[in-house]
Amino acid sequence: MRFLLPMLLVFSALLCLLPGCEPKEDLVTTDNSAKLEFSADTVLFDTVFAQVGTVTKRLWVYNRNARAVKVSEIRLADTNPGTYSLLINGDETRIANDLEIRGKDSLLVLVKAMLGPSATENKPFLVDDRLLFSTNGNEQDVKLVAYGQNxxxxxxxxxxxxxxxxxxxxxxxxxxxxxxxxxxxxxxxxxxxxxxxxxxxxxxxxxxxxxxxxxxxxxxxxxxxxxxxxxxxxxxxxxxxxxxxxxxxxxxxxxxxxxxxxxxxxxxxxxxxxxxxxxxxxxxxxxxxxxxxxxxxxxxxxxxxxxxxxxxxxxxxxxxxxxxxxxxxxxxxxxxxxxxxxxxxxxxxxxxxxxxxxxxxxxxxxxxxxxxxxxxxxxxxxxxxxxxxxxxxxxxxxxxxxxxxxxxxxxxxxxxxxxxxxxxxxxxxxxxxxxxxxxxxxxxxxxxxxxxxxxxxxxxxxxxxxxxxxxxDTLSPASNKGVFNSAIPRDLLNKTRSVTAPDLGAYERVNP
The missing domain is CATH 2.160.20 (Pectate Lyase C-like)
Incomplete structure (x- = not known):
């Protein structure tokens, strides 16, 4: 009996060396039905001032499959070169290759935008691009959209x-x-x-x-x-x-x-x-x-x-x-x-x-x-x-x-x-x-x-x-309780005040 426990430990270790003992989430699938999912189909930046960097936006890339997938490439389409930048696994890059995402796990991609001046001068303008993902022969993309303003x-x-x-x-x-x-x-x-x-x-x-x-x-x-x-x-x-x-x-x-x-x-x-x-x-x-x-x-x-x-x-x-x-x-x-x-x-x-x-x-x-x-x-x-x-x-x-x-x-x-x-x-x-x-x-x-x-x-x-x-409000006790001041005949929104009984405060009452 005294040798039973050591033998069991050795046997367990040998079993883990067999291919069948590798955790399923670590096994990489090459099935082309294994696609990625994303936290959003569009990364949208609100109005961005030209030549000023934006706040960083997060995009989560999900592998919903039981097995791991290898993303052969993540890159910008560069529809508008130099506008967007990526941070993947702590590295600032424009292209990342052979990234493995374990089963039921995710990858975080950080996106920033830097817009140059637009030929439209004083009007708002739109600058878009696409973030491309290649996995097992599948091509997927997420849109990047920023509204710019000089x-x-x-x-x-x-x-x-x-x-x-x-x-x-x-x-x-x-x-x-x-x-x-x-x-x-x-x-x-x-x-x-x-x-x-x-x-x-x-x-x-x-x-x-x-x-x-x-x-x-x-x-x-x-x-x-x-x-x-x-x-x-x-x-x-x-x-x-x-x-x-x-x-x-x-x-x-x-x-x-x-x-x-x-x-x-x-x-x-x-x-x-x-x-x-x-x-x-x-x-x-x-x-x-x-x-x-x-x-x-x-x-x-x-x-x-x-x-x-x-x-x-x-x-x-x-x-x-x-x-x-x-x-x-x-x-x-x-x-x-x-x-x-x-x-x-x-x-x-x-x-x-x-x-x-x-x-x-x-x-x-x-x-x-x-x-x-x-x-x-x-x-x-x-x-x-x-x-x-x-x-x-x-x-x-x-x-x-x-x-x-x-x-x-x-x-x-x-x-x-x-x-x-x-x-x-x-x-x-x-x-x-x-x-x-x-x-x-x-x-x-x-x-x-x-x-x-x-x-x-x-x-x-x-x-x-x-x-x-x-x-x-229409029942406000501040209505019609003021004293007219000829130097201030209109309210904050330029509404004419009552000469006989103006309202208190910055606003003349809205009519019911």
Missing amino acids: AYFHGPEEHISRNTTWPKNRPHVIYGVVVVDAGVTLRIQPGTRIYSHAGSVLFVRGTLRINENTNPSAELTPTDTATFVRFQGDRLESFYADIPGQWVGIQFDSCSSRNNLVRFTEIKNASFGLLIFNRLNGPHPRVTVENTILRNISGEARSFGGGSGGQSFEGAGVFGISGDFDLRNCLFTNCGEYAVRGIGGTYNLNYCTIANYTPIFRRESASLWFTNELADRRAAVPNAVRVTVDNSIIWGFSSQTDDELFFKNGNTYRANLSIRNSILRTKEYSATMDVGDKLGFNNNGNQVGIEVDPKFKSSPARSFGNKFDYRL
């Missing part, structure tokens, strides 16, 4: 040193830091699209004028492309459409930037939408913002101005350190830290909608947040904060706060605060009058409501998905 490229250390207009005939792509020099004006035509690479900044030392002479004659649609200038990240795959923090934002220099105007504009995917960093409290830059949407804004703590005494700041739709902002007909939504944050400076909001639900963030701060404290250890004392909110909706939801409004040390600059004819989500300031250091803004009968749901047409609180409409 673009103007700016950066990475570009200085705009003379008055310049960015035309709308092609997209503009910003890489790195693009500086508008002091004394220089950059104008942007209606309908222009600006795509910003990771870490990029448009730094305005001079003047930025967007849509300065645009006066549409008719009401616009939410998807208007002829009028609105749109800033966003340069990752054009649908997955990135609503991802914040893909680029830094637009910064205005505190020393020399003046007379800035941002109209009919959408700014999204940034860490900061519009930023004034005036740490030394010099002359205040002023930015007028009209008919503008700031969405999907969030950023990690960041330092500005060549260092700020160790102080860093989180993202915000509008962020001012001793800067002045006039905000009219503006929508703020999905701002992960702040919609508007002011450390000193003047902030005038009229007919604005703050709909800051932030469903993908754990937001712990109020959407509107102000203080008169020092910006950092080296800062001068900021001017007292001045805040005016008229005909607006300050709303949103965060599981971490019951307030979308906060004034730090507000009692020390109470005389500079005015909130009228607005809906507010706040418990901190829900009293009808000030009591000691506790401020109350539900006073003089001029508030439409504290903690009164404005009832948007659709929002994360009322519907599913990620496409929301912050115009007012």
Whole structure:
């Protein structure tokens, strides 16, 4: 008996040397009925900027057969030579030979596209190819399709040193830091699209004028492309459409930037939408913002101005350190830290909608947040904060706060605060009058409501998905509760406001 176990082990080893003991999945079949299957019949690249590489796409090649197959060749048809490149088994190649795929196993092929300029100049163009597979005499293919677009490229250390207009005939792509020099004006035509690479900044030392002479004659649609200038990240795959923090934002220099105007504009995917960093409290830059949407804004703590005494700041739709902002007909939504944050400076909001639900963030701060404290250890004392909110909706939801409004040390600059004819989500300031250091803004009968749901047409609180409409529902308590301002006779989409009883917020109510 003592020799039985060693004999069994030897016998088992000998059996494994026989052909019949080789695992079936390792046996290579030459049957021409053994074909491959693919995770997709077409590898599709969304719009790709000419001369800029795309994100890598994955194609899985499946062997559904019980036995292994040998792929004698994988290659590009090269219908458009030099456009597509492959990565197979870690090697960048255009042709791969004699690749074995075990039974019931798969192979991963990575595909990238690099498009050259098209003769169509300013129009989108299509560049296609085929990825060919030869297996046991079978010829199979997967289509490769990329939609290309020529673009103007700016950066990475570009200085705009003379008055310049960015035309709308092609997209503009910003890489790195693009500086508008002091004394220089950059104008942007209606309908222009600006795509910003990771870490990029448009730094305005001079003047930025967007849509300065645009006066549409008719009401616009939410998807208007002829009028609105749109800033966003340069990752054009649908997955990135609503991802914040893909680029830094637009910064205005505190020393020399003046007379800035941002109209009919959408700014999204940034860490900061519009930023004034005036740490030394010099002359205040002023930015007028009209008919503008700031969405999907969030950023990690960041330092500005060549260092700020160790102080860093989180993202915000509008962020001012001793800067002045006039905000009219503006929508703020999905701002992960702040919609508007002011450390000193003047902030005038009229007919604005703050709909800051932030469903993908754990937001712990109020959407509107102000203080008169020092910006950092080296800062001068900021001017007292001045805040005016008229005909607006300050709303949103965060599981971490019951307030979308906060004034730090507000009692020390109470005389500079005015909130009228607005809906507010706040418990901190829900009293009808000030009591000691506790401020109350539900006073003089001029508030439409504290903690009164404005009832948007659709929002994360009322519907599913990620496409929301912050115009007012037909039963909204914000309807017909505003005070007409002749300087702002139309809403964000250029719809005429009621002279006798306009609606609150950025949108005049849609008719039932």
